[in-house]
Amino acid sequence: MAARDYGQYGGITQALELIGERWALLIVRDLLVGPRRYGELAAGLPRIPSNILAARLKELQAAGVIRRAPRSRIILYELTPYGRELEPIVLALGAWGFKTLGEPRAEQVITPDSMTMDLRTAFQPTVAADLPATAYSARVGPAELFVRVDGTALEVKRGAGAADLAFAAGADIRRLISGELEPAQAIDTGVVEVLHGPRDLLGRFARTFHLAA
Numbered sequence: 001m002a003a004r005d006y007g008q009y010g011g012i013t014q015a016l017e018l019i020g021e022r023w024a025l026l027i028v029r030d031l032l033v034g035p036r037r038y039g040e041l042a043a044g045l046p047r048i049p050s051n052i053l054a055a056r057l058k059e060l061q062a063a064g065v066i067r068r069a070p071r072s073r074i075i076l077y078e079l080t081p082y083g084r085e086l087e088p089i090v091l092a093l094g095a096w097g098f099k100t101l102g103e104p105r106a107e108q109v110i111t112p113d114s115m116t117m118d119l120r121t122a123f124q125p126t127v128a129a130d131l132p133a134t135a136y137s138a139r140v141g142p143a144e145l146f147v148r149v150d151g152t153a154l155e156v157k158r159g160a161g162a163a164d165l166a167f168a169a170g171a172d173i174r175r176l177i178s179g180e181l182e183p184a185q186a187i188d189t190g191v192v193e194v195l196h197g198p199r200d201l202l203g204r205f206a207r208t209f210h211l212a213a
Contacts, residue, residue, distance in 0.1 A: 018063040023048050024056050025090065028065065028079070030113040032087055035069060035078035044113050094121035098178070098211045104171045110141035116156045119145070122177050122209040125152035134204055137163035137196070141170055149208055165197035165205065176206050178213035 004021060006013050019025055023045065030036060030044050042053055057077060060066045065083040069076045079086075094117060115138075133150040137160050146161035147154075160166075172191045175181045183202040186192040192202060 018065060019060070019086070021056060021059065023052060024060060025093075027053075027056055027060065028083065028086055029090055029117050031066060031077060031079045031083070032090060033113045033116050035071075035076040037074060037076055041077065044111050046109065046111075090117065091121045094118060095211055098122075098174070099213055101174055101213070108171075110143050110171060112143040112145060112158050115140050115143045115145060119147060119156055119209055120154065122211045123149075123154050124208055124210055125154070127210075128152060128154070128208045131204055131208065134165070134201065134208075135161065135163045136201075136205055137161060137166035139166075139168040139195075140173055163197065165201040166195040167202065167205075168193045168195055174213075176202075177209055177211055179206075179210060180213065182206075 004017055006017060019028060026045055027041060030041060036044070038053070038057075041057075042048065042050065045053070057066065060083075061068065064080055065086070066077050067080050069078045098118075098121070128149050129152050131149070133148070135149075136147040138145045138147055144159060145156055146159055146163065147156050148161075149155075169176075169186075169192045173186075175191060176183065176186045181189070181191060183192075183199075183206050186206075187194060187199055187202065194202065
């Protein structure tokens, strides 16, 4: 049974009854990156109370959105095929929210999974298809990601790797992704710090990952 009953019959109402509770869609967002242990989900959502996380996982399981997946001696949570159908919806919500993102509040953080999904949201496969394969090492706040683009294929994973361009940035990277700042401006103003590789590759990154604000 849905945690919340709106008393209406329809597809949107059904969807909100299944995933409309607070934190539910962020759990789905992180599981779209990959299966997670309970502790990994809690670490990726640092402000979620433990009892709420447990309740949301139970509700999402009952709705058929996620499932427990025993692996050796650990339990992972992963999306079901039904749950994975939410990916284009989550990406569309991310693009919609980006339009009014604004400056981060002092208490807001960037997590590796949130940044991964932001990059997947901003990815422009039709642009990338005409560009050479490129690997980026991106440190955005505390999130360190290895990003590889090969034609229309995008791979984002945690950690570092052999990259053509390594750079560091903060939340202001949204100004580069939105086109508010040209790549050279982003470097000259300190919004992006190039750590390794030719700085002109940041222009390729900005073309590959773009969302209009």
